[in-house]
Amino acid sequence: MRIIVDGMGGDHAPLQILKGCEQAVRELGVQITVTGPEPALREVMRSEGIDPSGIDIADAPDVISMEDDPLSVVKDKKNSSMGLALRMLSGGEGDALVSAGNSGALLAGGTLVLRRIKGVKRAAFAPVMPTAEGHVMIIDSGATVDCRPEFMAQYGVMGSAYMKRIFGLQSPRVGLANNGSEECKGTQLYVEAHKLLKADGRINFVGNVEGRGIMLGDCDVLVADGFTGNLILKTLEGMGSFLIKELKGMFYANLLTKLAALMLSSKLKPFKKKADYKEIGGAVLLGLTAPVIKAHGSSDARALKNAVRQAAAMARADITADIARAMAPSEEA
Amino acid sequence: MRIIVDGMGGDHAPLQILKGCEQAVRELGVQITVTGPEPALREVMRSEGIDPSGIDIADAPDVISMEDDPLSVVKDKKNSSMGLALRMLSGGEGDALVSAGNSGALLAGGTLVLRRIKGVKRAAFAPVMPTAEGHVMIIDSGATVDCRPEFMAQYGVMGSAYMKRIFGLQSPRVGLANNGSEECKGTQLYVEAHKLLKADGRINFVGNVEGRGIMLGDCDVLVADGFTGNLILKTLEGMGSFLIKELKGMFYANLLTKLAALMLSSKLKPFKKKADYKEIGGAVLLGLTAPVIKAHGSSDARALKNAVRQAAAMARADITADIARAMAPSEEA
Numbered sequence: 241m242r243i244i245v246d247g248m249g250g251d252h253a254p255l256q257i258l259k260g261c262e263q264a265v266r267e268l269g270v271q272i273t274v275t276g277p278e279p280a281l282r283e284v285m286r287s288e289g290i291d292p293s294g295i296d297i298a299d300a301p302d303v304i305s306m307e308d309d310p311l312s313v314v315k316d317k318k319n320s321s322m323g324l325a326l327r328m329l330s331g332g333e334g335d336a337l338v339s340a341g342n343s344g345a346l347l348a349g350g351t352l353v354l355r356r357i358k359g360v361k362r363a364a365f366a367p368v369m370p371t372a373e374g375h376v377m378i379i380d381s382g383a384t385v386d387c388r389p390e391f392m393a394q395y396g397v398m399g400s401a402y403m404k405r406i407f408g409l410q411s412p413r414v415g416l417a418n419n420g421s422e423e424c425k426g427t428q429l430y431v432e433a434h435k436l437l438k439a440d441g442r443i444n445f446v447g448n449v450e451g452r453g454i455m456l457g458d459c460d461v462l463v464a465d466g467f468t469g470n471l472i473l474k475t476l477e478g479m480g481s482f483l484i485k486e487l488k489g490m491f492y493a494n495l496l497t498k499l500a501a502l503m504l505s506s507k508l509k510p511f512k513k514k515a516d517y518k519e520i521g522g523a524v525l526l527g528l529t530a531p532v533i534k535a536h537g538s539s540d541a542r543a544l545k546n547a548v549r550q551a552a553a554m555a556r557a558d559i560t561a562d563i564a565r566a567m568a569p570s571e572e573a
Numbered sequence: 574m575r576i577i578v579d580g581m582g583g584d585h586a587p588l589q590i591l592k593g594c595e596q597a598v599r600e601l602g603v604q605i606t607v608t609g610p611e612p613a614l615r616e617v618m619r620s621e622g623i624d625p626s627g628i629d630i631a632d633a634p635d636v637i638s639m640e641d642d643p644l645s646v647v648k649d650k651k652n653s654s655m656g657l658a659l660r661m662l663s664g665g666e667g668d669a670l671v672s673a674g675n676s677g678a679l680l681a682g683g684t685l686v687l688r689r690i691k692g693v694k695r696a697a698f699a700p701v702m703p704t705a706e707g708h709v710m711i712i713d714s715g716a717t718v719d720c721r722p723e724f725m726a727q728y729g730v731m732g733s734a735y736m737k738r739i740f741g742l743q744s745p746r747v748g749l750a751n752n753g754s755e756e757c758k759g760t761q762l763y764v765e766a767h768k769l770l771k772a773d774g775r776i777n778f779v780g781n782v783e784g785r786g787i788m789l790g791d792c793d794v795l796v797a798d799g800f801t802g803n804l805i806l807k808t809l810e811g812m813g814s815f816l817i818k819e820l821k822g823m824f825y826a827n828l829l830t831k832l833a834a835l836m837l838s839s840k841l842k843p844f845k846k847k848a849d850y851k852e853i854g855g856a857v858l859l860g861l862t863a864p865v866i867k868a869h870g871s872s873d874a875r876a877l878k879n880a881v882r883q884a885a886a887m888a889r890a891d892i893t894a895d896i897a898r899a900m901a902p903s904e905e906a
Contacts, residue, residue: 372815382752385760419715419803427718427800451807455815467760468801470752474784475805479812482705482788486847487820490840497840500833507823507830514819 241269241555243548244334247276248303248321249341251538254281257340258290260544265294267545270552273334275300276321300324310344314352322346326353329530336531336551338522340539346525346532347383354528357560359567362391363527364466365534366399367473368407370514373457377403380466381473381523387465389432392416393440397566398526399461400443405557407460415449415459417468422448429465437463442566484512522547524554527563531555574602574888576881577667580609581636581654582674584871587614590673591623593877598627600878603885606667608633609654633657643677647685655679659686662863669864669884671855673872679858679865680716687861690893692900695724696860697799698867699732700806701740703847706790710736713799714806714856720798722765725749726773730899731859732794733776738890740793748782748792750801755781762798770796775899817845855880857887860896864888 245261247254254276261272271294274281278299285292302320304313313323322341326349329337339346347363356363364380379399384391396414403412416434418426423434425448437445449458454472464472491501501508522535522543531554535547578594580587587609594605604627607614611632618625635653637646646656655674659682662670672679680696689696697713712728713720729747736745749767751759756767758781770778782791787805797805824834834841855868855876864887868880 372818385752385758417804419718419800419807425718430800451804451809452811452814454808455811467752467763468804471750471784471801472804472808474752475787475808476784476812478785478788479809480816481785483813483816483844483847485705486844490837490844493840496836500836503829503833503836504823507826511816511819511823514816 246339259541264548313349335555340535367523382470392433393436412460418448579672592874646682668888673868700856715803725766726769745793751781
């Protein structure tokens with residue numbers, strides 16, 4: 241198993257990316273190819289004492305910034321760390337790709353270089369969050385803002401395929417984000433999406449899911465348009481960060497509360513895991529012909545390693561083939 | 574100051590409503606008129622030992638349920654607790670209204686009986702949440718699902734008027750919910766709303782606010798369409814409930830953790846306040862000719878009392894007149 245990692249993507253690249261790669265090789269037993277300007281990457285590895293075993297470097301001198309046009313990855317910055325990573329994945333030189341770089345560039349480049357699975361109308365960002373009962377995938381969380389009902393129906397099918405294989409759910413419950421539980425609720429887009437999801441025999445559609453139900457575990461796959469899904473995801477992240485911060489303030493208030501925090505320490509870690517989005521690793525980019533994981537822009541080494549784990553699991557389970565099979569009959573129909 | 578309270582609205586009516594009224598009279602020094610079937614209300618007050626001083630009852634034998642058509646409040650169920658409450662407020666028999674009943678009925682009935690302030694295109698539900706830095710109003714959180722840019726521009730103006738008076742902010746920061754900070758981000762609706770808000774000299778528009786920024790305090794008024802605003806609000810509520818539940822599980826794990834919880838107890842209360850939506854009281858219904866507060870459907874006595882406090886503050890500050898003044902020039906233009 242070889243994972244291609246965009247060495248220059250993210251706020252803490254390349255140091256945290258390289259450290260994450262070192263951890264991934266050691267703990268997960270994968271091989272890594274890191275893309276980026278080779279001399280700079282080698283120098284960081286040397287000066288930081290990062291063990292190079294299991295890590296290949298593929299030279300890509302250009303760098304895509306957050307300000308660059310997403311399409312630069314396939315145009316004037318083909319030799320960027322992300323552009324090369326995509327071309328290598330497309331050429332079969334690795335099993336999956338991880339990037340903490342510009343989401344728009346990854347989506348545009350992924351769609352143009354790797355292409356969508358036959359029948360898939362739009363690729364979607366699909367992060368998975370821990371809930372009270374298990375996990376929920378939010379699909380789409382920002383790839384397509386101007387959405388159509390038929391895209392959303394496909395999100396349900398793709399998300400279902402992922403949750404089946406990766407979380408071992410027999411029949412993942414697919415819900416539609418909405419402002420009420422009745423079928424008639426929501427904008428025209430959502431009323432139409434509801435009809436399509438309900439009629440789709442490939443999935444276990446459980447109907448509309450309100451905001452309150454998302455973290456309480458009302459569904460395993462939450463379908464939304466990219467605009468709404470992005471706001472839901474980031475609102476969850478922000479609320480989690482906010483409460484963690486408030487909690488910290490509470491624990492550091494005085495000696496007594498610090499002692500209490502110490503007494504709770506073994507329990508605090510799993511709690512923090514559920515509230516802190518940094519634990520999650522990355523968002524899958526579903527619908528492309530090969531596995532791509534978008535790691536959080538602020539990823540540190542541990543987050544990057546978790547994203548590599550996720551990428552390897554997705555490649556191993558061959559989710560791409562599952563989605564291709566699921567899409568084939570609907571194309572014939 | 575007299576507040577009219579819908580005695581039959583909400584999951585815990587009429588008992589918790591009546592208890593909340595008793596608390597409001599005692600603690601806030603307001604007069605209350607409770608609407609509902611008089612014999613039943615009197616019987617509950619007698620058997621539960623609720624002090625009737627300061628509480629008038631206005632007889633309304635019909636009851637609106639969550640299943641009723643919202644328009645029934647002005648049609649076949651005119652003599653419901655909500656219908657009578659709205660007519661009494663319209664007739665000047667009270668200064669503000671509180672209801673924990675059906676939101677759709679309150680919106681439809683409020684719009685038809687009280688009418689909108691001249692120039693206001695749509696009334697909006699506008700709850701206020703505590704944030705890291707202060708408070709944020711989410712407007713609209715569900716009144717109008719099929720929204721237009723010009724409604725959203727007015728939400729900014731109405732929300733601003735409220736936050737100025739009630740929270741004493743000189744120049745409330747108005748933000749637009751969005752999936753990115755750049756002006757071009759979001760659906761067509763949001764791109765257009767951005768332009769209108771930016772051009773509006775009556776408000777202090779700070780641009781787009783992403784999901785992560787909402788609870789971190791990036792703005793004082795968050796403008797959204799009713800569909801998106803509802804999902805944001807309920808997602809926040811759900812995440813809060815979820816983390817409070819996880820926290821409780823952590824504290825009740827064993828003797829040591831229970832002791833730790835005891836040591837933290839003075840700090841836990843304000844923390845819970847920030848995470849628990851039940852503390853908030855109610856959502857203002859902004860844009861009508863008189864103050865209306867929609868208390869949460871699951872309101873207990875304390876939540877109802879908080880909603881009465883909010884209603885009294887809104888009546889005292891005469892927000893309605895502020896909004897009328899703000900709307901007048903734009904009508905002439």
